[in-house]
Amino acid sequence: MIQDIEPKKYDPAFKRRRPKDEDILLHYEYNKVMLIKEGEGCRLPSFKDLKDEGSFKENAYYLFSIDGTGYFLSDDARLPEFGGFVMEGLQIFRFFEPMEAAFAGITGSQIYRWRESRRFCGCCGGKMEPGTKERSMVCTACGHTEYPKISPAVIVAIKNGDKLLMSRYARGTYRNFALIAGYLEVGETFEDCVRREVMEEVGLKVKNIRYYKSQPWAFSDTVMIGFVADLDGDDAIRLEEEELAEAGWYTRDEIVEYPPYISVGHEMMKAFKEGKL
Known part of the structure:
Protein backbone atom coordinates (compact mmCIF):
# COMPACT_ATOMS: atom_id res chain seq x y z
CA MET A 1 0.00 0.00 0.00
CA ILE A 2 1.07 3.60 -0.48
CA GLN A 3 2.31 3.98 3.11
CA ASP A 4 4.41 0.79 2.95
CA ILE A 5 7.79 2.40 2.34
CA GLU A 6 10.02 0.07 4.38
CA PRO A 7 12.91 0.01 5.03
CA LYS A 8 12.58 3.78 4.91
CA LYS A 9 11.01 5.32 8.02
CA TYR A 10 8.33 8.00 8.09
CA ASP A 11 8.52 10.42 11.04
CA PRO A 12 5.39 12.61 11.45
CA ALA A 13 6.51 14.29 14.69
CA PHE A 14 6.04 18.07 14.87
CA LYS A 15 9.33 19.98 14.73
CA ARG A 16 10.47 23.55 14.26
CA ARG A 17 13.36 23.52 11.80
CA ARG A 18 14.56 25.28 8.70
CA PRO A 19 15.07 23.51 5.36
CA LYS A 20 18.42 22.30 4.07
CA ASP A 21 19.36 22.19 0.41
CA GLU A 22 18.74 18.42 0.20
CA ASP A 23 15.27 18.65 1.79
CA ILE A 24 12.14 18.34 -0.34
CA LEU A 25 9.73 21.17 -1.10
CA LEU A 26 6.03 20.51 -1.63
CA HIS A 27 4.07 23.29 -3.30
CA TYR A 28 0.36 22.86 -4.09
CA GLU A 29 -2.21 24.95 -5.88
CA TYR A 30 -5.74 23.64 -5.34
CA ASN A 31 -5.60 20.02 -6.61
CA LYS A 32 -2.19 20.27 -8.27
CA VAL A 33 1.39 19.79 -7.11
CA MET A 34 4.65 21.27 -8.36
CA LEU A 35 7.05 18.71 -9.86
CA ILE A 36 10.15 18.67 -12.06
CA LYS A 37 9.97 16.95 -15.43
CA GLU A 38 12.78 14.43 -15.72
CA GLY A 39 13.00 12.09 -18.70
CA GLU A 40 9.66 10.36 -19.21
CA GLY A 41 8.48 11.08 -15.66
CA CYS A 42 8.58 13.61 -12.84
CA ARG A 43 10.19 13.97 -9.43
CA LEU A 44 9.68 16.05 -6.30
CA PRO A 45 11.88 19.16 -6.18
CA SER A 46 14.50 19.78 -3.50
CA PHE A 47 15.49 23.19 -2.21
CA LYS A 48 18.75 22.75 -4.12
CA ASP A 49 16.68 22.89 -7.32
CA LEU A 50 15.31 26.25 -6.15
CA LYS A 51 18.49 27.90 -4.86
CA ASP A 52 17.74 31.13 -6.74
CA GLU A 53 14.18 31.34 -5.42
CA GLY A 54 14.63 32.64 -1.87
CA SER A 55 10.91 32.90 -1.06
CA PHE A 56 10.51 29.12 -1.06
CA LYS A 57 12.99 28.59 1.78
CA GLU A 58 12.00 31.68 3.77
CA ASN A 59 8.33 30.71 4.09
CA ALA A 60 8.69 26.92 4.22
CA TYR A 61 6.62 25.03 6.83
CA TYR A 62 8.02 21.72 8.12
CA LEU A 63 5.71 18.74 7.53
CA PHE A 64 7.54 15.46 8.28
CA SER A 65 10.68 13.51 7.42
CA ILE A 66 11.54 10.23 5.70
CA ASP A 67 14.89 8.73 6.67
CA GLY A 68 16.02 12.12 7.93
CA THR A 69 15.13 14.04 4.76
CA GLY A 70 12.75 16.86 5.62
CA TYR A 71 9.61 17.63 3.62
CA PHE A 72 8.41 21.22 3.71
CA LEU A 73 5.29 23.01 2.52
CA SER A 74 5.49 26.31 0.66
CA ASP A 75 2.02 27.62 -0.11
CA ASP A 76 2.70 31.23 -1.03
CA ALA A 77 5.30 30.92 -3.80
CA ARG A 78 5.10 31.01 -7.60
CA LEU A 79 6.03 28.38 -10.17
CA PRO A 80 9.62 28.96 -11.38
CA GLU A 81 10.02 29.67 -15.08
CA PHE A 82 13.19 27.57 -15.36
CA GLY A 83 14.31 24.01 -14.71
CA GLY A 84 11.37 22.04 -16.10
CA PHE A 85 8.92 22.81 -13.30
CA VAL A 86 5.29 21.81 -13.95
CA MET A 87 2.01 21.61 -12.05
CA GLU A 88 0.37 18.16 -12.16
CA GLY A 89 -2.89 16.81 -10.75
CA LEU A 90 -2.65 14.96 -7.42
CA GLN A 91 -3.86 11.73 -9.02
CA ILE A 92 -0.32 11.39 -10.38
CA PHE A 93 0.65 10.00 -6.97
CA ARG A 94 -1.40 6.85 -7.59
CA PHE A 95 1.35 5.73 -9.97
CA PHE A 96 4.33 7.83 -8.83
CA GLU A 97 7.76 6.32 -8.17
CA PRO A 98 9.48 5.74 -5.88
CA MET A 99 6.72 4.83 -3.41
CA GLU A 100 8.05 7.02 -0.60
CA ALA A 101 7.81 10.04 -2.91
CA ALA A 102 4.20 9.17 -3.78
CA PHE A 103 3.35 8.78 -0.10
CA ALA A 104 5.08 12.06 0.81
CA GLY A 105 3.46 13.98 -2.03
CA ILE A 106 -0.11 12.98 -1.26
CA THR A 107 0.35 13.17 2.52
CA GLY A 108 1.65 16.72 2.23
CA SER A 109 -1.44 17.66 0.23
CA GLN A 110 -3.64 16.65 3.15
CA ILE A 111 -1.89 19.14 5.45
CA TYR A 112 -2.03 21.77 2.70
CA ARG A 113 -5.82 21.42 2.35
CA TRP A 114 -6.30 21.57 6.10
CA ARG A 115 -4.25 24.75 6.43
CA GLU A 116 -6.05 26.37 3.50
CA SER A 117 -9.45 25.63 5.09
CA ARG A 118 -8.40 27.02 8.48
CA ARG A 119 -7.25 30.51 7.55
CA PHE A 120 -10.00 32.03 9.68
CA CYS A 121 -11.47 30.95 13.00
CA GLY A 122 -14.78 29.10 12.92
CA CYS A 123 -15.70 30.55 16.33
CA CYS A 124 -15.01 34.28 15.98
CA GLY A 125 -13.74 34.81 12.42
CA GLY A 126 -10.28 35.90 13.57
CA LYS A 127 -7.11 35.13 11.65
CA MET A 128 -5.55 31.72 12.30
CA GLU A 129 -1.80 31.15 12.54
CA PRO A 130 0.28 27.94 12.83
CA GLY A 131 0.86 26.67 16.37
CA THR A 132 4.40 26.83 17.73
CA LYS A 133 4.36 23.72 19.97
CA GLU A 134 2.27 21.25 17.96
CA ARG A 135 0.76 20.84 14.50
CA SER A 136 -2.25 23.11 14.86
CA MET A 137 -3.86 26.35 13.69
CA VAL A 138 -4.57 28.83 16.47
CA CYS A 139 -6.89 31.85 16.38
CA THR A 140 -5.02 35.09 17.06
CA ALA A 141 -8.18 36.63 18.56
CA CYS A 142 -9.87 34.01 20.77
CA GLY A 143 -7.23 31.26 20.96
CA HIS A 144 -9.45 28.56 19.44
CA THR A 145 -7.23 25.68 18.24
CA GLU A 146 -7.81 23.39 15.25
CA TYR A 147 -5.93 20.17 14.50
CA PRO A 148 -5.42 18.38 11.15
CA LYS A 149 -8.56 16.93 9.62
CA ILE A 150 -8.63 13.13 9.58
Whole structure:
Protein backbone atom coordinates (compact mmCIF):
# COMPACT_ATOMS: atom_id res chain seq x y z
CA MET A 1 0.00 0.00 0.00
CA ILE A 2 1.07 3.60 -0.48
CA GLN A 3 2.31 3.98 3.11
CA ASP A 4 4.41 0.79 2.95
CA ILE A 5 7.79 2.40 2.34
CA GLU A 6 10.02 0.07 4.38
CA PRO A 7 12.91 0.01 5.03
CA LYS A 8 12.58 3.78 4.91
CA LYS A 9 11.01 5.32 8.02
CA TYR A 10 8.33 8.00 8.09
CA ASP A 11 8.52 10.42 11.04
CA PRO A 12 5.39 12.61 11.45
CA ALA A 13 6.51 14.29 14.69
CA PHE A 14 6.04 18.07 14.87
CA LYS A 15 9.33 19.98 14.73
CA ARG A 16 10.47 23.55 14.26
CA ARG A 17 13.36 23.52 11.80
CA ARG A 18 14.56 25.28 8.70
CA PRO A 19 15.07 23.51 5.36
CA LYS A 20 18.42 22.30 4.07
CA ASP A 21 19.36 22.19 0.41
CA GLU A 22 18.74 18.42 0.20
CA ASP A 23 15.27 18.65 1.79
CA ILE A 24 12.14 18.34 -0.34
CA LEU A 25 9.73 21.17 -1.10
CA LEU A 26 6.03 20.51 -1.63
CA HIS A 27 4.07 23.29 -3.30
CA TYR A 28 0.36 22.86 -4.09
CA GLU A 29 -2.21 24.95 -5.88
CA TYR A 30 -5.74 23.64 -5.34
CA ASN A 31 -5.60 20.02 -6.61
CA LYS A 32 -2.19 20.27 -8.27
CA VAL A 33 1.39 19.79 -7.11
CA MET A 34 4.65 21.27 -8.36
CA LEU A 35 7.05 18.71 -9.86
CA ILE A 36 10.15 18.67 -12.06
CA LYS A 37 9.97 16.95 -15.43
CA GLU A 38 12.78 14.43 -15.72
CA GLY A 39 13.00 12.09 -18.70
CA GLU A 40 9.66 10.36 -19.21
CA GLY A 41 8.48 11.08 -15.66
CA CYS A 42 8.58 13.61 -12.84
CA ARG A 43 10.19 13.97 -9.43
CA LEU A 44 9.68 16.05 -6.30
CA PRO A 45 11.88 19.16 -6.18
CA SER A 46 14.50 19.78 -3.50
CA PHE A 47 15.49 23.19 -2.21
CA LYS A 48 18.75 22.75 -4.12
CA ASP A 49 16.68 22.89 -7.32
CA LEU A 50 15.31 26.25 -6.15
CA LYS A 51 18.49 27.90 -4.86
CA ASP A 52 17.74 31.13 -6.74
CA GLU A 53 14.18 31.34 -5.42
CA GLY A 54 14.63 32.64 -1.87
CA SER A 55 10.91 32.90 -1.06
CA PHE A 56 10.51 29.12 -1.06
CA LYS A 57 12.99 28.59 1.78
CA GLU A 58 12.00 31.68 3.77
CA ASN A 59 8.33 30.71 4.09
CA ALA A 60 8.69 26.92 4.22
CA TYR A 61 6.62 25.03 6.83
CA TYR A 62 8.02 21.72 8.12
CA LEU A 63 5.71 18.74 7.53
CA PHE A 64 7.54 15.46 8.28
CA SER A 65 10.68 13.51 7.42
CA ILE A 66 11.54 10.23 5.70
CA ASP A 67 14.89 8.73 6.67
CA GLY A 68 16.02 12.12 7.93
CA THR A 69 15.13 14.04 4.76
CA GLY A 70 12.75 16.86 5.62
CA TYR A 71 9.61 17.63 3.62
CA PHE A 72 8.41 21.22 3.71
CA LEU A 73 5.29 23.01 2.52
CA SER A 74 5.49 26.31 0.66
CA ASP A 75 2.02 27.62 -0.11
CA ASP A 76 2.70 31.23 -1.03
CA ALA A 77 5.30 30.92 -3.80
CA ARG A 78 5.10 31.01 -7.60
CA LEU A 79 6.03 28.38 -10.17
CA PRO A 80 9.62 28.96 -11.38
CA GLU A 81 10.02 29.67 -15.08
CA PHE A 82 13.19 27.57 -15.36
CA GLY A 83 14.31 24.01 -14.71
CA GLY A 84 11.37 22.04 -16.10
CA PHE A 85 8.92 22.81 -13.30
CA VAL A 86 5.29 21.81 -13.95
CA MET A 87 2.01 21.61 -12.05
CA GLU A 88 0.37 18.16 -12.16
CA GLY A 89 -2.89 16.81 -10.75
CA LEU A 90 -2.65 14.96 -7.42
CA GLN A 91 -3.86 11.73 -9.02
CA ILE A 92 -0.32 11.39 -10.38
CA PHE A 93 0.65 10.00 -6.97
CA ARG A 94 -1.40 6.85 -7.59
CA PHE A 95 1.35 5.73 -9.97
CA PHE A 96 4.33 7.83 -8.83
CA GLU A 97 7.76 6.32 -8.17
CA PRO A 98 9.48 5.74 -5.88
CA MET A 99 6.72 4.83 -3.41
CA GLU A 100 8.05 7.02 -0.60
CA ALA A 101 7.81 10.04 -2.91
CA ALA A 102 4.20 9.17 -3.78
CA PHE A 103 3.35 8.78 -0.10
CA ALA A 104 5.08 12.06 0.81
CA GLY A 105 3.46 13.98 -2.03
CA ILE A 106 -0.11 12.98 -1.26
CA THR A 107 0.35 13.17 2.52
CA GLY A 108 1.65 16.72 2.23
CA SER A 109 -1.44 17.66 0.23
CA GLN A 110 -3.64 16.65 3.15
CA ILE A 111 -1.89 19.14 5.45
CA TYR A 112 -2.03 21.77 2.70
CA ARG A 113 -5.82 21.42 2.35
CA TRP A 114 -6.30 21.57 6.10
CA ARG A 115 -4.25 24.75 6.43
CA GLU A 116 -6.05 26.37 3.50
CA SER A 117 -9.45 25.63 5.09
CA ARG A 118 -8.40 27.02 8.48
CA ARG A 119 -7.25 30.51 7.55
CA PHE A 120 -10.00 32.03 9.68
CA CYS A 121 -11.47 30.95 13.00
CA GLY A 122 -14.78 29.10 12.92
CA CYS A 123 -15.70 30.55 16.33
CA CYS A 124 -15.01 34.28 15.98
CA GLY A 125 -13.74 34.81 12.42
CA GLY A 126 -10.28 35.90 13.57
CA LYS A 127 -7.11 35.13 11.65
CA MET A 128 -5.55 31.72 12.30
CA GLU A 129 -1.80 31.15 12.54
CA PRO A 130 0.28 27.94 12.83
CA GLY A 131 0.86 26.67 16.37
CA THR A 132 4.40 26.83 17.73
CA LYS A 133 4.36 23.72 19.97
CA GLU A 134 2.27 21.25 17.96
CA ARG A 135 0.76 20.84 14.50
CA SER A 136 -2.25 23.11 14.86
CA MET A 137 -3.86 26.35 13.69
CA VAL A 138 -4.57 28.83 16.47
CA CYS A 139 -6.89 31.85 16.38
CA THR A 140 -5.02 35.09 17.06
CA ALA A 141 -8.18 36.63 18.56
CA CYS A 142 -9.87 34.01 20.77
CA GLY A 143 -7.23 31.26 20.96
CA HIS A 144 -9.45 28.56 19.44
CA THR A 145 -7.23 25.68 18.24
CA GLU A 146 -7.81 23.39 15.25
CA TYR A 147 -5.93 20.17 14.50
CA PRO A 148 -5.42 18.38 11.15
CA LYS A 149 -8.56 16.93 9.62
CA ILE A 150 -8.63 13.13 9.58
CA SER A 151 -11.95 11.51 8.67
CA PRO A 152 -12.33 7.84 9.74
CA ALA A 153 -14.00 5.55 7.20
CA VAL A 154 -14.59 1.83 6.71
CA ILE A 155 -14.05 -0.30 3.63
CA VAL A 156 -15.33 -3.88 3.55
CA ALA A 157 -14.72 -6.98 1.44
CA ILE A 158 -18.07 -8.85 1.45
CA LYS A 159 -17.76 -12.56 0.71
CA ASN A 160 -20.54 -14.79 -0.63
CA GLY A 161 -18.92 -18.20 -0.88
CA ASP A 162 -16.48 -18.00 -3.79
CA LYS A 163 -17.72 -14.56 -4.87
CA LEU A 164 -16.82 -11.02 -3.80
CA LEU A 165 -19.06 -7.94 -3.94
CA MET A 166 -17.60 -5.14 -6.06
CA SER A 167 -19.07 -1.85 -7.19
CA ARG A 168 -18.45 1.30 -9.21
CA TYR A 169 -19.06 4.81 -7.89
CA ALA A 170 -21.79 6.93 -9.48
CA ARG A 171 -19.91 10.20 -8.93
CA GLY A 172 -16.36 11.49 -9.13
CA THR A 173 -13.59 10.67 -11.58
CA TYR A 174 -12.69 7.19 -10.27
CA ARG A 175 -14.33 4.57 -12.52
CA ASN A 176 -12.59 1.30 -11.56
CA PHE A 177 -14.21 -1.38 -9.42
CA ALA A 178 -14.03 -0.84 -5.67
CA LEU A 179 -15.33 -2.27 -2.40
CA ILE A 180 -18.16 -0.82 -0.33
CA ALA A 181 -16.90 2.06 1.82
CA GLY A 182 -18.25 4.97 3.85
CA TYR A 183 -17.53 7.49 6.59
CA LEU A 184 -18.09 6.86 10.28
CA GLU A 185 -20.98 8.75 11.90
CA VAL A 186 -20.88 10.35 15.37
CA GLY A 187 -21.49 7.79 18.13
CA GLU A 188 -21.01 4.82 15.78
CA THR A 189 -18.60 1.88 16.10
CA PHE A 190 -16.64 0.74 13.07
CA GLU A 191 -18.60 -2.52 12.99
CA ASP A 192 -21.93 -0.69 13.09
CA CYS A 193 -20.68 1.56 10.30
CA VAL A 194 -19.92 -1.52 8.17
CA ARG A 195 -23.47 -2.84 8.68
CA ARG A 196 -25.09 0.53 7.96
CA GLU A 197 -23.05 1.37 4.85
CA VAL A 198 -23.59 -2.07 3.32
CA MET A 199 -27.35 -1.87 3.93
CA GLU A 200 -27.58 1.70 2.63
CA GLU A 201 -25.56 1.15 -0.55
CA VAL A 202 -26.52 -2.37 -1.63
CA GLY A 203 -29.36 -3.45 0.69
CA LEU A 204 -27.51 -6.46 2.11
CA LYS A 205 -26.93 -7.83 5.60
CA VAL A 206 -23.49 -9.01 6.71
CA LYS A 207 -22.11 -11.12 9.56
CA ASN A 208 -18.75 -12.30 10.93
CA ILE A 209 -17.26 -8.81 10.59
CA ARG A 210 -13.52 -8.96 11.26
CA TYR A 211 -10.73 -6.41 11.09
CA TYR A 212 -8.24 -6.63 8.20
CA LYS A 213 -5.91 -3.59 8.52
CA SER A 214 -5.93 0.20 8.45
CA GLN A 215 -4.44 2.74 6.08
CA PRO A 216 -3.92 6.51 5.94
CA TRP A 217 -5.56 7.64 2.68
CA ALA A 218 -4.64 11.27 2.10
CA PHE A 219 -6.42 11.45 -1.28
CA SER A 220 -9.62 12.05 0.74
CA ASP A 221 -8.18 13.15 4.13
CA THR A 222 -9.19 9.75 5.49
CA VAL A 223 -7.95 6.89 7.60
CA MET A 224 -9.45 3.74 6.06
CA ILE A 225 -10.31 0.84 8.37
CA GLY A 226 -10.47 -2.37 6.35
CA PHE A 227 -12.84 -5.21 7.26
CA VAL A 228 -13.87 -8.58 5.85
CA ALA A 229 -17.46 -9.79 6.28
CA ASP A 230 -19.70 -12.63 5.12
CA LEU A 231 -23.07 -12.23 3.46
CA ASP A 232 -25.96 -12.86 5.88
CA GLY A 233 -29.00 -14.19 4.00
CA ASP A 234 -30.42 -12.95 0.69
CA ASP A 235 -27.81 -11.96 -1.93
CA ALA A 236 -30.16 -9.79 -4.05
CA ILE A 237 -28.56 -6.36 -4.46
CA ARG A 238 -30.72 -3.24 -4.04
CA LEU A 239 -28.54 -0.46 -5.39
CA GLU A 240 -28.38 3.05 -3.93
CA GLU A 241 -28.15 4.80 -7.31
CA GLU A 242 -27.04 8.17 -5.95
CA GLU A 243 -23.89 6.53 -4.55
CA LEU A 244 -23.20 3.61 -6.91
CA ALA A 245 -23.47 3.15 -10.66
CA GLU A 246 -23.37 -0.65 -10.41
CA ALA A 247 -22.59 -3.52 -8.03
CA GLY A 248 -22.39 -7.29 -8.41
CA TRP A 249 -20.97 -10.59 -7.21
CA TYR A 250 -17.72 -11.62 -8.93
CA THR A 251 -15.76 -14.87 -8.85
CA ARG A 252 -12.01 -14.90 -8.30
CA ASP A 253 -11.37 -15.28 -12.03
CA GLU A 254 -13.58 -12.27 -12.81
CA ILE A 255 -11.94 -9.85 -10.40
CA VAL A 256 -9.99 -7.10 -12.19
CA GLU A 257 -6.61 -6.18 -10.73
CA TYR A 258 -5.42 -2.57 -10.53
CA PRO A 259 -1.68 -2.48 -9.83
CA PRO A 260 0.14 -0.89 -8.15
CA TYR A 261 -1.77 -1.97 -5.03
CA ILE A 262 -1.60 1.31 -3.16
CA SER A 263 -4.99 1.06 -1.38
CA VAL A 264 -6.27 -1.34 1.26
CA GLY A 265 -9.33 -1.95 -0.93
CA HIS A 266 -7.29 -3.14 -3.89
CA GLU A 267 -5.09 -5.21 -1.60
CA MET A 268 -8.17 -7.03 -0.27
CA MET A 269 -9.49 -7.58 -3.80
CA LYS A 270 -6.12 -9.08 -4.81
CA ALA A 271 -6.03 -11.25 -1.68
CA PHE A 272 -9.50 -12.62 -2.43
CA LYS A 273 -8.57 -13.30 -6.06
CA GLU A 274 -5.55 -15.31 -4.87
CA GLY A 275 -7.61 -17.26 -2.32
CA LYS A 276 -5.88 -15.62 0.66
CA LEU A 277 -8.85 -13.72 2.09
